[in-house]
Amino acid sequence: xxxxxxxxxxxxxxxxxxxxxxxxxxxxxxxxxxxxxxxxxxxxxxxxxxxxxxxxxxxxxxxxxxxxxxxxxxxxxxxxxxxxxxxxxxxxxxxxxxxxxxxxxxxxxxxxxxxxxxxxxxxxxxxxxxxxxxxxxxxxxxxxxxxxxxxxxxxxxxxxxxxxxxxxxxxxxxxxxxxxxxxxxxxxxxxxxxxxxxxxxxxxxxxxxxxxxxxxxxxxxxxxxxxxxxxxxxxxxxxxxxxxxxxxxxxxxxxxxxxxxxxxxxxxxxxxxxxxxxxxxxxxxxxxxxxxxxxxxxxxxxxxxxxxxxxxxxx
Amino acid sequence: xxxxxxxxxxxxxxxxxxxxxxxxxxxxxxxxxxxxxxxxxxxxxxxxxxxxxxxxxxxxxxxxxxxxxxxxxxxxxxxxxxxxxxxxxxxxxxxxxxxxxxxxxxxxxxxxxxxxxxxxxxxxxxxxxxxxxxxxxxxxxxxxxxxxxxxxxxxxxxxxxxxxxxxxxxxxxxxxxxxxxxxxxxxxxxxxxxxxxxxxxxxxxxxxxxxxxxxxxxxxxxxxxxxxxxxxxxxxxxxxxxxxxxxxxxxxxxxxxxxxxxxxxxxxxxxxxxxxxxxxxxxxxxxxxxxxxxxxxxxxxxxxxxxxxxxxxxx
Numbered sequence: 001x002x003x004x005x006x007x008x009x010x011x012x013x014x015x016x017x018x019x020x021x022x023x024x025x026x027x028x029x030x031x032x033x034x035x036x037x038x039x040x041x042x043x044x045x046x047x048x049x050x051x052x053x054x055x056x057x058x059x060x061x062x063x064x065x066x067x068x069x070x071x072x073x074x075x076x077x078x079x080x081x082x083x084x085x086x087x088x089x090x091x092x093x094x095x096x097x098x099x100x101x102x103x104x105x106x107x108x109x110x111x112x113x114x115x116x117x118x119x120x121x122x123x124x125x126x127x128x129x130x131x132x133x134x135x136x137x138x139x140x141x142x143x144x145x146x147x148x149x150x151x152x153x154x155x156x157x158x159x160x161x162x163x164x165x166x167x168x169x170x171x172x173x174x175x176x177x178x179x180x181x182x183x184x185x186x187x188x189x190x191x192x193x194x195x196x197x198x199x200x201x202x203x204x205x206x207x208x209x210x211x212x213x214x215x216x217x218x219x220x221x222x223x224x225x226x227x228x229x230x231x232x233x234x235x236x237x238x239x240x241x242x243x244x245x246x247x248x249x250x251x252x253x254x255x256x257x258x259x260x261x262x263x264x265x266x267x268x269x270x271x272x273x274x275x276x277x278x279x280x281x282x283x284x285x286x287x288x289x290x291x292x293x294x295x296x297x298x299x300x301x302x303x304x305x306x307x308x309x310x311x312x313x314x315x
Numbered sequence: 316x317x318x319x320x321x322x323x324x325x326x327x328x329x330x331x332x333x334x335x336x337x338x339x340x341x342x343x344x345x346x347x348x349x350x351x352x353x354x355x356x357x358x359x360x361x362x363x364x365x366x367x368x369x370x371x372x373x374x375x376x377x378x379x380x381x382x383x384x385x386x387x388x389x390x391x392x393x394x395x396x397x398x399x400x401x402x403x404x405x406x407x408x409x410x411x412x413x414x415x416x417x418x419x420x421x422x423x424x425x426x427x428x429x430x431x432x433x434x435x436x437x438x439x440x441x442x443x444x445x446x447x448x449x450x451x452x453x454x455x456x457x458x459x460x461x462x463x464x465x466x467x468x469x470x471x472x473x474x475x476x477x478x479x480x481x482x483x484x485x486x487x488x489x490x491x492x493x494x495x496x497x498x499x500x501x502x503x504x505x506x507x508x509x510x511x512x513x514x515x516x517x518x519x520x521x522x523x524x525x526x527x528x529x530x531x532x533x534x535x536x537x538x539x540x541x542x543x544x545x546x547x548x549x550x551x552x553x554x555x556x557x558x559x560x561x562x563x564x565x566x567x568x569x570x571x572x573x574x575x576x577x578x579x580x581x582x583x584x585x586x587x588x589x590x591x592x593x594x595x596x597x598x599x600x601x602x603x604x605x606x607x608x609x610x611x612x613x614x615x616x617x618x619x620x621x622x623x624x625x626x627x628x629x630x
Contacts (some may be wrong), residue, residue, distance in 0.1 A: 050408045
């Protein structure tokens with residue numbers, strides 16, 4: 001029998017995708033970073049939603065301003081993931097007894113600060129009472145047809161890149177990260193990645209989504225993975241622990257994307273002139289039947305045993 | 316000192332509206348039934364979100380199919396409230412341990428059924444774990460500029476109408492109601508109401524929003540208010556209790572709207588030919604300084620003492 005636990009979050013999403021449903025007019029429906037559709041006469045629209053719940057995505061002790069920032073930033077990261085331009089947001093908040101007015105003001109100032117910095121306007125929402133603090137922000141943006149970049153489209157031979165540093169985000173960065181919107185806009189305008197997504201559930205798990213949607217395999221160069229300072233610190237000199245953290249912690253909100261070999265040199269030349277954010281080539285795409293191949297310092301190795309656990313699972 | 320309790324939900328919304336915020340490009344922002352904005356080259360877009368929380372908007376014992384239906388229908392009702400056409404939805408669900416796979420399947424089938432009946436496609440969402448079941452659906456639709464109908468715009472002398480029957484919704488109808496989309500579309504196309512909203516927090520409280528936004532007063536004819544069978548039954552023959560229920564219970568999700576006296580006869584002639592849903596004239600708009608005037612069988616009466624309590628308050 002199917003259970004929520006046996007299905008897991010992604011099994012659950014796969015199930016939902018299969019159910020009979022009206023419409024199917026959307027260009028991108030359930031299962032990518034954002035939904036994409038068009039309206040009469042208009043541009044393509046991307047539409048995404050994310051929920052943060054206390055004790056899961058933040059602790060009660062976290063600064064409310066930062067919780068507000070994160071609640072907006074995770075949605076912006078989803079829009080960046082497809083190459084879109086975020087425009088309007090609505091925020092629905094469930095407020096338990098322990099939340100007071102100063103907390104709420106501070107929370108909203110963080111969310112509005114993040115929205116403002118990326119040109120997004122908060123236009124509505126809902127406020128209800130409940131037993132745990134929970135925030136759902138939904139975001140509408142636009143994306144030009146030629147710039148829309150999804151998880152499908154990576155081809156054997158493409159270079160695999162990631163922005164920034166990975167791992168140890170829960171030590172603090174998950175509340176203060178900057179969604180990679182300018183970087184995404186640059187990429188879709190000038191480089192046209194073949195596939196792209198944001199790293200939210202851990203590098204290896206998220207890469208799995210690109211492989212599945214693109215029907216391809218990948219070679220990962222472990223010695224090239226940009227391990228964050230937080231992940232290094234938490235692992236106290238244990239290289240495997242640091243790599244495990246970088247590959248599986250989740251909540252990095254960096255861009256993971258693939259670029260045709262022809263475009264890779266241009267990308268690597270232009271990037272440092274525009275962005276202070278690090279860009280790292282961490283592998284390349286291969287044929288689908290190869291799955292994920294791991295190399296360390298150029299030598300092929302077996303699947304590392306610290307990869308036993310999967311990425312973050314909700315159920 | 317300001318507290319959440321002293322502010323209440325509407326004070327809270329007023330506060331948020333005042334805060335400095337980027338943008339302000341939206342045609343309708345925080346505080347109406349949906350936000351409305353345009354995107355380059357496109358039609359006007361309406362954007363709304365609603366959260367249902369267990370123990371507040373439904374009980375655990377409620378049929379999950381109905382909870383799913385309601386979670387979609389409340390959003391559709393918001394789009395109906397402004398005269399829009401709903402198009403795409405995303406659903407974010409927080410799942411506690413007591414929710415199993417059959418519950419979820421049934422929940423989604425209810426939400427998808429409701430979406431399908433009104434031409435809406437579910438295109439994405441988020442699933443997270445938490446301690447209480449909570450569903451936030453956000454909806455994007457379109458609305459023609461000439462058809463957009465807001466809470467502002469009612470004028471002294473306009474007739475005040477409500478669809479359906481009011482009160483006692485919590486006895487069951489709040490889980491099975493039909494959003495008044497066809498009715499709303501008819502009204503904005505053929506009658507052009509001067510102001511409109513859906514009754515979600517109780518007739519008197521919601522009418523207050525129209526008065527405030529339109530800067531007008533109203534005369535309410537108590538003997539004309541369409542009291543639902545459920546409200547009658549619950550009040551066991553006590554007329555005041557039944558009226559109190561109809562005026563204040565909330566969750567009716569009927570349309571409340573105002574029509575210029577010139578259009579009223581056309582409306583009353585066309586309505587019964589098109590809809591089985593009842594339409595009732597329950598009063599008329601007056602000058603703002605008059606506030607709300609109550610009449611019973613044509614005679615002006617003092618503010619009824621059963622109106623002491625306000626509509627539903629979240630905090």
